[in-house]
Amino acid sequence: MTLRACRDCKRIITGTVCPVCKTSNTTTNFQGVMIIFDATSEIAQNLGITAPGKYAIKV
Numbered sequence: 117m118t119l120r121a122c123r124d125c126k127r128i129i130t131g132t133v134c135p136v137c138k139t140s141n142t143t144t145n146f147q148g149v150m151i152i153f154d155a156t157s158e159i160a161q162n163l164g165i166t167a168p169g170k171y172a173i174k175v
């Protein structure tokens with residue numbers, strides 16, 4: 117199973133279409149994975165993340 121990252125929201129996904137953005141604008145060429153538990157944290161807000169989950173650091 118290949119992990120992919122959505123280029124729009126940086127979410128790590130397992131399919132080819134981002135379930136949040138409904139886009140196939142995804143890539144396997146991403147660097148780093150971070151897990152956001154608290155979408156209200158400063159890190160999440162800096163990255164524009166609005167929901168907890170796994171995200172790529174660099175897409």
Ligand SMILES: [Zn+2]
Binds near residue numbers: 126135138
């Ligand atoms: Zn997305």
